[in-house]
Amino acid sequence: MNNISTIFLLSALTITTGCTTMKTEDTKTEAPAIDVALASNPFMKKSTLQYQAPEFNKIKDEHFKPVFDYGLQQQLFEIQQIAGNQAAPTFANTILALENSGEVLKRAATVFYSFTSANTNPTLQKLEEEFAPRFAAQEDRIYLNDNLYKRIKGIDVSALTGEDRRLTEFYLQKFEIAGADLPADKKTDLKKVNEELATLSTQFSNKLLEARKQGGLVISDVRELEGLSPDEIAAAAADAKAAGMEGKYLLPLQNTTQQPLLQNLKNRTTREKLFKASWLRAEKGDSNDTRAILEKQARLRLQKAQLLGKKSFAEWKLQDQMAKDPAAAMNLLSQLATPAVETARRESAEIQALIDQQKGGFTLAPWDWNFYSEQVRKAKYDLDENEIKPYFEVTTVLEKGVFHAAEKFYGITFRKRTDLPVYHPDVVTYEVFDRDGKSLALYYLDFFTRSNKSGGAWMGNFVEQSHALNQKPVITNVFNYQKPAAGKPSLISYDDVSTMFHEFGHTLHGLFANQKYVSVSGTNTPRDFVEFPSQINEFFALEPSVLKNYALHYQTKKPMPQSLVDKIKKAASFNQGYSTTELVSAATLDMNWHSVTDEIQLQPTLEFEKNVLNKYGFNLPEVPPRYHSPYFAHIWGGGYSAGYYAYMWSDVLNAAAWDYIVKNGGMTRANGDRFRQYILSVGNSVDLNQAFKDYTGSNPDIKPLLRNKGFIK
Numbered sequence: 001m002n003n004i005s006t007i008f009l010l011s012a013l014t015i016t017t018g019c020t021t022m023k024t025e026d027t028k029t030e031a032p033a034i035d036v037a038l039a040s041n042p043f044m045k046k047s048t049l050q051y052q053a054p055e056f057n058k059i060k061d062e063h064f065k066p067v068f069d070y071g072l073q074q075q076l077f078e079i080q081q082i083a084g085n086q087a088a089p090t091f092a093n094t095i096l097a098l099e100n101s102g103e104v105l106k107r108a109a110t111v112f113y114s115f116t117s118a119n120t121n122p123t124l125q126k127l128e129e130e131f132a133p134r135f136a137a138q139e140d141r142i143y144l145n146d147n148l149y150k151r152i153k154g155i156d157v158s159a160l161t162g163e164d165r166r167l168t169e170f171y172l173q174k175f176e177i178a179g180a181d182l183p184a185d186k187k188t189d190l191k192k193v194n195e196e197l198a199t200l201s202t203q204f205s206n207k208l209l210e211a212r213k214q215g216g217l218v219i220s221d222v223r224e225l226e227g228l229s230p231d232e233i234a235a236a237a238a239d240a241k242a243a244g245m246e247g248k249y250l251l252p253l254q255n256t257t258q259q260p261l262l263q264n265l266k267n268r269t270t271r272e273k274l275f276k277a278s279w280l281r282a283e284k285g286d287s288n289d290t291r292a293i294l295e296k297q298a299r300l301r302l303q304k305a306q307l308l309g310k311k312s313f314a315e316w317k318l319q320d321q322m323a324k325d326p327a328a329a330m331n332l333l334s335q336l337a338t339p340a341v342e343t344a345r346r347e348s349a350e351i352q353a354l355i356d357q358q359k360g361g362f363t364l365a366p367w368d369w370n371f372y373s374e375q376v377r378k379a380k381y382d383l384d385e386n387e388i389k390p391y392f393e394v395t396t397v398l399e400k401g402v403f404h405a406a407e408k409f410y411g412i413t414f415r416k417r418t419d420l421p422v423y424h425p426d427v428v429t430y431e432v433f434d435r436d437g438k439s440l441a442l443y444y445l446d447f448f449t450r451s452n453k454s455g456g457a458w459m460g461n462f463v464e465q466s467h468a469l470n471q472k473p474v475i476t477n478v479f480n481y482q483k484p485a486a487g488k489p490s491l492i493s494y495d496d497v498s499t500m501f502h503e504f505g506h507t508l509h510g511l512f513a514n515q516k517y518v519s520v521s522g523t524n525t526p527r528d529f530v531e532f533p534s535q536i537n538e539f540f541a542l543e544p545s546v547l548k549n550y551a552l553h554y555q556t557k558k559p560m561p562q563s564l565v566d567k568i569k570k571a572a573s574f575n576q577g578y579s580t581t582e583l584v585s586a587a588t589l590d591m592n593w594h595s596v597t598d599e600i601q602l603q604p605t606l607e608f609e610k611n612v613l614n615k616y617g618f619n620l621p622e623v624p625p626r627y628h629s630p631y632f633a634h635i636w637g638g639g640y641s642a643g644y645y646a647y648m649w650s651d652v653l654n655a656a657a658w659d660y661i662v663k664n665g666g667m668t669r670a671n672g673d674r675f676r677q678y679i680l681s682v683g684n685s686v687d688l689n690q691a692f693k694d695y696t697g698s699n700p701d702i703k704p705l706l707r708n709k710g711f712i713k
Contacts, residue, residue, distance in 0.1 A: 255455025343577025
């Protein structure tokens with residue numbers, strides 16, 4: 001896996017919503033009144049656009065606060081009606097009523113969190129900080145409500161079937177994991193912890209966004225950018241001008257430790273400056289330093305877990321995941337870590353030998369790896385990234401690559417739409433049609449990086465599929481590709497190509513959702529399963545019939561020569577020691593931050609990280625973790641706390657499933673239909689371990705993954 005996506009499963013965010021005032025669950029809340037101004041708020045009614053797509057042309061920042069205030073009170077009123085119902089509890093009057101509560105709030109929060117991730121501003125950031133603790137309090141008012149919990153427990157699950165039973169079991173587990181069976185005094189303590197954690201998570205994200213924005217490397221002399229293409233230099237000049245530094249060059253930071261431009265920059269001092277700008281972005285002792293916040297989060301998460309009767313936060317968090325417990329997750333990481341580090345050491349020796357051969361006179365450092373590994377790759381495989389890029393124009397990759405593969409394997413087709421409003425001029429929209437020609441979904445793409453956009457790439461839903469609500473999916477993919485200078489093509493690397501296929505794998509998971517209820521629909525699955533459909537879709541990028549269709553030179557429109565294709569395939573396992581080590585070390589950091597069982601085990605951020613990496617054998621300074629703790633957004637600002645291992649867990653599933661596909665005919669419609677039936681269309685409506693076994697006929701085996709990475713023959 002060469003990329004990481006920050007997936008935001010907005011259904012989860014919008015269920016966990018907040019409250020306007022602190023009231024006990026016994027305090028009666030009145031149905032909120034709707035005044036004239038609120039009645040005209042675009043979130044008060046379902047959108048009249050196709051499939052309820054958001055009316056972005058009508059939505060303004062000032063619409064969020066009043067609709068949140070209303071929606072919180074309205075949802076609380078609905079919850080109290082359910083909890084106070086004197087009739088015997090049934091699926092319809094309890095579970096289904098709970099599932100359908102808070103409609104207005106969910107609709108507004110879905111768009112709000114999309115904006116704060118992809119197109120934020122100071123007003124939205126302030127609102128996010130204001131409402132984070134209120135949203136957390138609302139979640140507690142729902143999931144710590146004694147009367148509501150008693151009603152759910154009072155339902156005879158054995159009398160239910162299908163999704164009705166699954167949804168009931170889902171809510172019962174969710175309530176119990178949240179602490180519904182705690183005594184009153186512990187619930188009070190838990191509510192305080194949850195509110196504070198929600199606030200800290202939002203503060204972390206906002207600080208990190210600003211740290212990333214302010215941390216870009218500014219260059220005054222263009223000679224320091226030797227090795228970059230004219231288009232890349234022009235883009236850097238345009239970025240500097242936009243930031244008020246005309247005449248200079250700005251290299252903005254991406255979310256990860258390593259920065260893409262490091263592989264081309266010839267000036268070692270510039271490389272070092274860019275790497276350190278990335279590594280130190282959030283630990284400068286200024287207002288954007290995230291260390292105090294993440295350390296407090298770690299302490300509070302431990303406190304929360306122990307309030308809930310668990311030894312560690314990881315033990316609490318993994319209860320409803322495929323791994324089930326931290327030991328299983330760490331066992332997987334250890335199986336990957338040993339061969340990955342051993343391979344990385346051999347790769348490091350190869351690079352050092354090249355540096356010595358060139359009489360470099362220095363020891364390989366992390367800012368050198370990409371620059372020299374690219375040279376090693378070129379020497380071993382005669383493959384140059386700059387030779388590849390002209391064949392990967394972003395829209396061509398999308399339409400003739402990603403879409404083409406989906407049409408061949410699943411039978412779906414796409415038509416561009418220009419009549420739907422979007423939230424930013426860069427956003428493009430497509431309508432998706434199923435194999436029978438019927439309209440299936442709407443799909444939005446936001447390709448280019450902006451200073452007000454979170455780093456990484458992700459998939460989300462503006463509208464989630466549900467037969468009960470008669471909803472079809474409206475899906476978005478967000479990326480952070482460098483925007484080209486005006487009039488220039490957007491040429492991307494092969495890693496970027498893989499990212500596009502990866503995120504579209506999440507989109508397919510949402511497109512093919514086929515459930516009655518939103519909470520178990522589409523991508524609303526355990527974290528360690530949700531990356532499986534995305535990662536397996538990466539394999540299609542190198543499928544011969546797909547590659548020849550999209551790898552077209554942006555000027556000549558001629559397909560990539562077979563000789564170059566062969567080089568890419570031969571180099572597929574190149575640098576896998578490095579890339580796997582940076583991923584597994586990051587996952588190990590995450591699991592250790594959240595596996596502490598006593599607060600005394602927590603140390604200052606940098607000391608804690610150093611000790612963990614040394615303890616588990618990640619003592620190659622030239623191979624840093626993909627995410628350094630101070631900017632590890634997945635675990636401190638996103639939903640992957642104690643869950644970053646999920647990428648590797650899913651990678652085992654995807655390698656084993658691809659092995660099955662290859663052995664059964666490869667890229668055929670029959671294989672596509674089977675994968676859709678058993679994996680992509682089941683959501684969380686079935687046991688997913690069983691679903692995988694039903695699909696392949698066996699439990700997942702790690703060997704195909706180790707072979708793919710070149711760790712075993």
